[in-house]
Amino acid sequence: MSESVRVMLPEEKVNQRIAELGEEISKEFAGEPVHLICILKGSVFFTCELAKRITVPVTMDFMTVSSYGSGTTSSGNVKIKKDLDEDIAGKNVVVIEDIIDTGRTLACLLEILKERNPKKLKLCTLLDKPDRRIADVSVDYTGFVIPDEFVVGYGLDYDQRYRNLPYVGVLDLG
Ligand SMILES: O=P(O)(O)OC[C@H]1O[C@H](OP(=O)(O)OP(=O)(O)O)[C@H](O)[C@@H]1O
């Protein structure tokens, strides 16, 4: 078995797009602070790059969730493995994801976060794979819409590997 990775989105293209997203978010929240919620582990690389490109005051928190459950419900189910350290009530929250695939993780997570009464609750994803969507998720900021291929790099893993690739690539298992 010889695994290989074909580049889909080169590093420069990803970084350029992240800079644009940072500008967009900064404009939308002009003058107001934003609280970024990084969904571990995949979103770490994207969150750090994006945070550097936001010009309004930024605070950050981290959350680990795992999705589980059968496909019979539209939102699936989500288990919080590590919760946020801080309360989000009254804050301008932007949830940062590396990828929205079936949408089950985020559909459920956004419902949980909404109940905590943030002032605003937005969703930002580096990658969106709409062909596989099962649960309806409204995405506010999207880096790239990609076809239905298994991608790695820029935080995304296959069996915990490849997260550190500086680009997004398609994994070929050989
Ligand atoms: O739209 P969905 O089909 O629900 O898939 C998207 C979710 O899957 C990945 O996380 P994963 O559970 O693999 O954890 P990781 O970030 O630690 O790799 C990704 O980071 C999203 O959270």
Ligand code: HPA
């Ligand atoms: O394409 C993917 N790659 C890695 N992790 C993922 N989680 C959902 N979709 C993907």
